[in-house]
Amino acid sequence: MNKNELVSAVADKAGISKNDAASAVDALFDVIQTELKNGGDIRLVGFGNFTVSRREASKGRNPSTGAEVDIPARNVPKFTAGKGLKDAVN
Numbered sequence: 001m002n003k004n005e006l007v008s009a010v011a012d013k014a015g016i017s018k019n020d021a022a023s024a025v026d027a028l029f030d031v032i033q034t035e036l037k038n039g040g041d042i043r044l045v046g047f048g049n050f051t052v053s054r055r056e057a058s059k060g061r062n063p064s065t066g067a068e069v070d071i072p073a074r075n076v077p078k079f080t081a082g083k084g085l086k087d088a089v090n
Contacts (some may be wrong), residue, residue, distance in 0.1 A: 036077055046084030055080045 003025070011021035030046040032050055040058070042050040054087055081089075 044082065046082050048082040048085055049080045051078050051080070052076070 006020045007018055007025050010016075010025060010087055011018045014021065014024075016024075032042055036050060036052050039052065041052070052075050055074050055076050058071045060069045060071045061067065
C-alpha cells in the first residue's frame with residue numbers, strides 16, 4: 001500500500017473526504033517525525049512504539065575495492081510492533 005492508497009482507505013473508513021484524510025495522514029507523519037527528531041518517542045498501546053536508536057561509528061569495507069571506509073555515528077528511527085498488532089497479523 002502506498003500513501004495515496006492509505007489516504008483513500010482512511011477516507012473510506014472514517015467517512016471523510018480524501019482531502020481531509022490526506023491532511024490527517026500528513027499531520028500524523030509530521031507529528032511522528034518531529035517528536036523523533038526532538039529525541040522523544042511515541043507509544044501507541046496495542047499498536048507499537050516509534051523510538052530513536054543511536055548507531056555508533058564503525059568501520060566498513062567498500063565491496064568493489066576492499067578499501068576500509070569510516071561509517072559515521074547516527075540516529076536511526078525504529079518501530080517495534082505491539083502485542084495487538086502482532087496478534088492481528090497472526
